[in-house]
Amino acid sequence: MNWLDGVIFLIVLWFAWRGLRAGLAASLTQAIGLIGGLFISFIFYRPLAAYLNEHWQITDKISSWLLLDVFWRPPVALEIGKSNKLLALGILELLSFLAVLMISAYVISTVAYLFLSPGKYLFWGPFGIIGGFVLGAARGLGVVFILTAVFLPEQAKAVSFFGLVQPEWLVVPLQQSRFISLFEPWITQFWRFFNYF
Numbered sequence: 001m002n003w004l005d006g007v008i009f010l011i012v013l014w015f016a017w018r019g020l021r022a023g024l025a026a027s028l029t030q031a032i033g034l035i036g037g038l039f040i041s042f043i044f045y046r047p048l049a050a051y052l053n054e055h056w057q058i059t060d061k062i063s064s065w066l067l068l069d070v071f072w073r074p075p076v077a078l079e080i081g082k083s084n085k086l087l088a089l090g091i092l093e094l095l096s097f098l099a100v101l102m103i104s105a106y107v108i109s110t111v112a113y114l115f116l117s118p119g120k121y122l123f124w125g126p127f128g129i130i131g132g133f134v135l136g137a138a139r140g141l142g143v144v145f146i147l148t149a150v151f152l153p154e155q156a157k158a159v160s161f162f163g164l165v166q167p168e169w170l171v172v173p174l175q176q177s178r179f180i181s182l183f184e185p186w187i188t189q190f191w192r193f194f195n196y197f
Helices: 003-022 025-056 057-065 076-123 126-160 170-178 178-195
Strands: none
Touching: 003 025, 003 126, 003 170, 003 178, 025 057, 025 076, 025 126, 057 076, 126 178
8 A cells, every 4th residue: 555545545534434424314415416416517517618718718817827937847838838728728627527516416415315304314323324434435435436537547648748757756656556456447437438428
């Protein structure tokens, strides 16, 4: 185990603790919200980014912000200057995805909680506590898997696109991580499923 596995374990443990404290009914509604939010996010994040860019030219603002010397050293800043529109569009799409995910997951979980609230007394006791813990841990693993599925391919693209050297403090833990090696076979299936929509 390396530091990255430790961070992943802490994330899963935090979600499991939240599930333990919330119980099965609340954990179930949060899981339903996360899954529904993912479907809605994958459908609507690109149209939202296009709408925001068309009406408020957000990519121009992001690309001018990216040209600041605070973020890049001079050789990299020259390369960024050539392709910052593409990078700005990627940042806008990522922010749109996260915004749609958070809002839709919250709305769906709230509606699901309203439907499950009359029967929430069935989920009390040891069954509710253990079920909340298990569902919380599963949600934590799901969040880590989604982050891994989104950022691993993008990190490799960014490194090859800009010709940067990958930092050793990140490359070695990524290659030696036990959790990420468990996720890697499923990442292609994940993208194949969501590209179907």
